[in-house]
Amino acid sequence: MRRKLLIRFYLFLMVTAFCLIPLQFFVHSQTPTSQPIVYYIPVEQAVERGLEAFMKRSIEAAIEEGADHIVLEIDTPGGAVDAAGNIARLLRETDIPITAYVVKDAISAGAYIALNADQIVMAPGSLMGSASVIDAAGNAAEEKMQSYWIAEMEESAKLNGRDPLYARAMADNTVDLPEFNAEKGRILTLLSGDALEVGYADALASNRAELLEFLQLENAIEKDMEISFAEQVARFVTHPVVIPILLSIGSLGLVLELYSPGFGVPGIMGISALLLFFFGHLFAGFAGLESVILFGAGIVLILIEIFVPGFGIFGVLGIGSIIGSMILASYSTVNILISLLIAVIITTIVSILIFKYFGYRGPMKKIVFTGATTTEEGYISNVTRNELIGQVGEAITPLRPSGMALFGNDRLDVVSEGGYIEQGKEVEVVYTSGSRIVVREAKKQSQREE
Structure with missing residues (x-):
């Protein structure tokens, strides 16, 4: 009873969380004031969707x-190129003046975002640059991607009259700038003072007060945009590294639930991981409710395939629906397919190990027959009658090549070695295997004595 109440409470919390998603799109009312308003937006941690x-x-x-x-x-080590590109597009399409204030590090995609602002102000000791493109394994990206990214860096620098050479040097290690410790073979990272010298920083500011003084907005109303808890969760679960982990936990938890009696921890873990996946992508705006509905339909189809005898069509449709729902919810088809492949491999390996060492338990025990037709339970198997080998009997039916022969008082089904044997002929058993008894026409008594 207590377990059922806990499960109901858990499901209530998850449903409530999904219902609260629309609240993120709250309405802002314009503040009636003659003072200028400055909005601070944090660009922190990894750059992702x-x-x-x-x-x-x-x-x-x-x-x-x-x-x-x-x-x-800005204080970021960089991140996904596609997300950085979309953020840069947002900045370019915004009519409100935008200043990139590098409070610590604007590395890689962070430097690219800063270059797309109308002006850049850096805190003393902060850094900007090191914007080469690497793949998920940490290796340099292919030449095509590198060329695209270098062009984007140069174009972003040109937007506000900055020398594109330094933007190129941030992404291309063939540019030689020894005066900034970026000779050939090393990409450029500018210190705040160096950035000011080459025009990549319009000013240095130790704090917001100095920044507002430079912007001539000393009397402005300052407002901070804060990342909500739901947005923090969404940012975490939509990270390319976290997605395959969530899918692995989800699929593995549901498989483990089939091996455990009742609905317990594995099932809760599996459902929670999958709900987190969809929650994060819904909240981030990458997915719609149609993806959740499609996922639920896939689960129902698989359950029908498991408990109702069929030809596999429900199972195929169910798996297709689940994969389709995740592709719809994801921002990258390639990323989600790789994540699904990782989840399938991990789940398969763990399932095999569990079956090997723990056997079938829970609902799986009801689905898979694990009994045996043993003699102790009343089942009789065919026994190979080796004692018949060499015995001579009479064919009481023609053997073409199968038929019936009489051995003493036993009427047995037999088969000849391949030839035809007439009825009434003597036959000799030459081989037995289970119910199969092979005979040949027997030699005459005088020949046997010789």
């Missing part, structure tokens, strides 16, 4: 609030 969704919401909020200036407080 969750950050992109947060940036979009923040800029929309600043516009609705009637902000006069947007400040991006």
Whole structure:
């Protein structure tokens, strides 16, 4: 009883969380004031699609609030190229003046985002650069991608009259800039002072007060956009590294639930992981409710295939629906397919190990027959009658090549070695295997005595 109440409470919490998703799109009312408004938007941690969704919401909020200036407080090690590109597009399409304030590090995609702002202000000791493209394994990306990224860096620098040479040097290690410790073979990372010298920083500011003084907005109303808890969760679960982990936990948890009696921890873990996947992608704006509905339909189809005898069509449709729902929910088809492949491999290996060492338990025990037709339970198997070998009997039916022969008082089904044997002929047993008794026509008595 207690377990059922806990499960119901858990499901209630998950449903409530999904119902609260629309609340992220709250309405901002413009503040009636004669003072200028400055919006601070944090650009922190890895650059990924969750950050992109947060940036979009923040800029929309600043516009609705009637902000006069947007400040991006940047401290990021970089991240996904596609997410950085979409964020840069947001910045370019925004009419409100935008200042990139590098409070610590604007590395890789962070440097690219900063270059797309109208102006750049850096804190003393901060860094900007090191923007080469690497793949998921940490190796340099293919030449085609490198060429695209270098062109994007140069174009972003040109937007606000900056020398594209330094932007290129941040992504291309063939550019020789020994005066900035970036000779050939090393990519460029600018210190705040160096950035100011080459025009990649318009000013240095130790804090917000100095920043506002440079912007001539000392009397401005300052407003901070904060990442909500739900957005933090969404940013975490939409990370390319986290997605295959979630899918692996989800599939493995559901498989383990088939091996455990009742509904317990494995099932809760599996459902929670999959709900987190969809929650994060729904909240980040990558998926719609149609993907969740399609996933639920896939689960139902698989359950029908398991408990109702069929020809596999429900199972195939169910698996297809689940894969389709995840592709719809994901922002990258390639990424989700790789994640699904990883999850399938992990789940298969663990399932084989569990079956080997623990056997079938729980619902799986009801699905898979594990009994045996043993003699102790009343089943009789065919026994090979080796004692018949060499015995001579009489064919009481023609053998073509099978028929019946009489051995003493036993009427037995026999088969000849291949030839035809007439009825009434003597036959000799030459081989037995289970119910199969092979005979040949017997030699005459005088020949046997010789």
